[in-house]
Amino acid sequence: MTSGPVWHPFTQHALQPDAISIARAAGAWLEATDGRRILDAISSWWVVTHGHRHPRIIDAIKKQADALDQVIFAGFTHDPAEELAARLTQRIGLPHAFFSDSGSTAVEVALKMALGFWRNQGINRTRIIALEHAYHGDTIGTMSAGARGIFNAPYDPLLFDVIRLPFPNRGDEDKTLTALKAATADGRAAALIVEPLILGAGGMLTYAPETLRAMAAICQQSQTLFIADEVMTGFGRTGTLLACHQAGITPDILCLAKGITGGSLPLAVTLASTSIFEAHYSEDRRKTFFHSSSYTANPIACAAAVANLNVWDQEPVQERITQIAQWQREMSEGLQTNPRFSDMRLCGTIAAFDLRVADEGYLASIGPKLYDYFLSRGLLLRPLGNTIYIMPPYCITRDELSRIYDAIRDAADHFGARI
Ligand SMILES: Cc1ncc(COP(=O)(O)O)c(C=O)c1O
Known part of the structure; x- marks a missing residue:
């Protein structure tokens, strides 16, 4: 964890004083200076396409x-x-x-x-x-x-x-x-x-x-x-x-x-x-x-x-993208029937859905809790309030994607009593 003179974007420093210091990245993974490995499930703010350090x-x-x-x-x-x-x-x-x-x-x-x-x-x-x-x-x-x-x-x-x-x-x-x-x-x-x-x-x-x-x-x-x-x-x-x-x-x-x-x-x-x-x-x-x-x-x-x-x-980029879209369709099916989720959206490699909460929207109180929970599971997911989305780099494997879905399902159960 670091704290210092840096003023981070879209960050309320009063609530989130420390940023995770990343030393290296490869493929779909970030490696923190403290040794933690984090799966980059949002392509580092939607920029990384083929994976880090192609x-x-x-x-x-x-x-x-x-x-x-x-x-x-x-x-x-x-x-x-x-x-x-x-x-x-x-x-x-x-x-x-x-x-x-x-x-x-x-x-x-x-x-x-x-x-x-x-x-x-x-x-x-x-x-x-x-x-x-x-x-x-x-x-x-x-x-x-x-x-x-x-x-x-x-x-x-x-x-x-x-x-x-x-x-x-x-x-x-x-x-x-x-x-x-x-x-x-x-x-x-x-x-x-x-x-x-x-x-x-x-x-x-x-x-x-x-x-x-x-x-x-x-x-x-x-x-x-x-x-x-x-x-x-x-x-x-x-x-x-x-x-x-x-x-x-x-x-x-x-x-x-x-x-x-x-x-x-x-x-x-x-x-x-x-x-x-x-x-x-x-x-x-x-x-x-x-x-x-x-x-x-x-x-x-x-x-x-x-x-x-x-x-x-x-490289077979189009094939990778089509494959990810297919996995997203398959893996999101379980969430479609889960009453804790609503409004499933699929668009190519992107999947998004809302967690049912009392206070919806960008400032939904569940947002930061979900973020922390996912990090504790070694995942970078950054929900937009109660909207959880997955936008992975195209090198993600089936197992890695499935790990993301497991964590999302578990998060809904974990916070279940409070939503
Ligand atoms: C559709 C769209 N337009 C513009 C921007 C701004 O891009 P940047 O953050 O590189 O300035 C974004 C960033 O997320 C975006 O999603």
Whole structure:
């Protein structure tokens, strides 16, 4: 255990003064400095895809570090960024790649591109449309697009208004689509931003590919830009490389981060259509896309991302993902009939369900107790209040996954008297 000057993210230090110090990681496992081994059942905040320290990715990082560590990316370029951009744009079908360094910045960039697209054409479209329960990051713009609540209440005076669509709960999808039609009818909306198929931090809430497709179609009809935030869903989490693939759609703007380097280094990319790029392409310098971060397209991070694409091309990643989705279906069956659980959600490699408690929601008192209980069982699971979810790296074995389900069942029994 450590305590010191570090201020940890999403951590109430008054209640959780000590962080677990991790010395090493390999595959699905973390190893603490005190020798404990912890199974990383949430891929270290949804970033690690193939497992910690995948050899191809680590080799690429070492090689690149020996050649070029960092260079300004305005007016300069380098092979790892060029190769990565070429392969991503070709694979995803959006021709322009803008680099940044986190999911939040990828989304900020997307929102700025959407606004710039309209303004540079002299068209007054400034409204952003977003989904109820959305989470797009922790910067001011991304918090504005995200749901309002305890996460961002202190910053509310700084957040801009968005048009909020009701979440497309199963059976209620028409309400969402009708609201989207209304929001786009007067031609003033700049863009709709969504997390495709599953909303992450908002509670692992799922909706159908048909609904995603219908939202994209309404946007197309009304010439509203469609932004897919695939920061969490990208790189296989939902069972396909991108969640958008399951709906057969290509958005105007697509945000990727987390799994882009296999979860090894911070990097993000915002992919954009030809028309988004062309709206910023001008001899008038005022139409420049004014955005950068110092570490934009860091060469080592780009090399890690190229290696990640090689893993996708040369290893049976899709088979692993399909296998995990199958195991999740099988193993979650027992919980579906267990009265302590409700609202089973399965989406590719992700499984989520709610523990029935009196005080539901992110601040449900059971949340920290579950977290501690799982740690005592050697598992990193970080429930969102009373919502327990499993989002494992793709190297997880059947036995390891089954161990997670055992602990979840036992936790429900353990806390049974109190729920
Ligand atoms: C859908 C989505 N968008 C954006 C973000 C923000 O990413 P980052 O934490 O890398 O800024 C997250 C993070 O969880 C996310 O799930």
